Amino acid sequence: MKRLPLLVLPLVLGACARPVTGDAPSAPPAAVESAAPRPALEAYRWQLRDARDARGRRLEALFADPARPLRLDFGAGRIAVANACNRIGGAYRLDRDRLRIERLQSTLMACADPKLGALDREIAGRLEAAPRFALAGGEPPTLTLTTPAGETLRFQGEATPETRYGGPGDTVFLEVAAQRQPCPHPLIRDMQCLRVRELQHDAQGLRRGAGEWAPLYQEIEGYAHQPGVRNVLRVKRYRVPDPPADAPDVAYVLDLVVESEIER
Known part of the structure; x- marks a missing residue:
């Protein structure tokens, strides 16, 4: 009999903070947690349906495996990315209309498909850029993330089992x-x-x-x-x-x- 072990090794994907030189600016006001959208975010699993750059071109790098689209799961103040090469996750908060993630961590497994292997970096970089978020009701509901580069990622919600x-x-x-x-x-x-x-x-x-x-x-x-x-x-x-x-x-x-x- 041949055993297939499950290996989980931590890898920090977040970038380190840059040192402050010279006169530091005054501290910004404390972030305001936008509590209202949190229950709606955590009541659904969000599957990526479309992703475009600022010129409307499809971001093909985010669709490495059409049969298994990227999915975002929110729960207990944490975000998880499913269907990438590795399991990715970290703490998140809602700062007015922005999604802010303190640090993303990932398992460390190699993927035979280079496109799938690069998918971790592609989605992590966009999530860590503090994108703006917008929720729209309906059946199913939609979640739109807009990055500082003007890229638009649209996700479709599916009710979680708890919901x-x-x-x-x-x-x-x-x-x-x-x-x-x-x-x-x-x-x-x-x-x-x-x-x-x-x-x-x-x-x-x-x-x-x-x-x-x-x-x-x-x-x-x-x-x-x-x-x-x-x-x-x-x-x-x-x-x-x-x-x-x-x-x-x-x-x-x-x-x-x-x-x-x-x-x-």
């Missing part, structure tokens, strides 16, 4: 077997289910037990199972309010792939 299910979910760890199994269902012929068991951990994060293997009569949102690969997943489990008849009353949403192993 869709009406509250925070429980964090659980599921081990997913390498192969699906037949699972009889009165409405679905020849149904094949994921085979899972829940893992228990102590306060230090060490595994201390596992439940019984059982078929999961639903999919895990955000997880694409690859036959022959066993995975340990960290997922969020949400209660589904008023589920339809014969539908599950809980939903599972992928948070992190903790461990993968190819079974031969």
Whole structure:
């Protein structure tokens, strides 16, 4: 069996502050936190739909993988960038009409595709430039970031699981077997289910037990199972309010792939 380790190494992407020489100017007024838009930002996941420079030309460098557009996630005063080469994130605040990020950090993994590898730098530089932001309602809502260079990045909002299910979910760890199994269902012929068991951990994060293997009569949102690969997943489990008849009353949403192993 071949293990696929998950490596996470910190890398600071933010630039260092320049030293002050000569007579320093008086300190600027304290920044005003724009609290009103924060709940709206954090209620959605923002997927990049369009990006143009000041002359209206498409910023192709931000669309390295058309199948996986860049996505911004906001939560608890932090911003995360998904679908770049690495996982990128940092603290943010809203200063009137500007998005200000103290410092971005990233995992340090090499990408075989040079365009994807450069994507980290392309998006990080624009986010760290304190772009102006504008929120527009509607279904779906839109978020527009305008950089000091006049570039315009437009994102489309998708409700987070917390928004869709009406509250925070429980964090659980599921081990997913390498192969699906037949699972009889009165409405679905020849149904094949994921085979899972829940893992228990102590306060230090060490595994201390596992439940019984059982078929999961639903999919895990955000997880694409690859036959022959066993995975340990960290997922969020949400209660589904008023589920339809014969539908599950809980939903599972992928948070992190903790461990993968190819079974031969």
